[in-house]
Amino acid sequence: GAVVSQHPSWVICKSGTSVKIECRSLDFQATTMFWYRQFPKQSLMLMATSNEGSKATYEQGVEKDKFLINHASLTLSTLTVTSAHPEDSSFYICSATNPGQGREKLFFGSGTQLSVL
């Protein structure tokens, strides 16, 4: 199956700082990537759709100025949590479809655990 790599796996930061999370498609080109967040014992919540070369599309209730998404190449999307606060502590997961394996399948990264002190 296609491989989606996410980095870092975990990060601890101080309140007020910004954190960048990278999502790479290792063996395919992904024109579209998706960002989810997950709180403990809850399901995944879609945050935004990242489109290569254009602005991201955010789900209702997600602050676009808080969660900056950049999709500058066909293999890399980044999520920056700006001015992080403890309530932003969560598990962030990216995903992408591999056109070569059919748009129906969505492949996920291993996730990034963010802890804001």
Place this chain on the structure above:
Amino acid sequence: DAKTTQPTSMDCAEGRAANLPCNHSTISGNEYVYWYRQIHSQGPQYIIHGLKNNETNEMASLIITEDRKSSTLILPHATLRDTAVYYCIVRAFSSNTGKLIFGQGTTLQVKP
């Protein structure tokens, strides 16, 4: 996309078949049924998907009722490593964005 209903949790004995049900009574004709699972602190893993015919791959089988209002994921010989949260998701094939909307899923506990 249609909503799905799954039991919150299930237990299964190791080596036995695990049958995970999913109700999707409002499914439309162009919507597929997908199954993903998430092992603790990892990203979700694709298992299988289908439209109306039963499907089988190396991981599992998917049985969809004739009226398509429900389906069952079957893990033929469950192992301890199959302990995870299993998500049943319905998504329109015509949707070209690829995004999946996750429900609460079923927590499957495989016991020795």
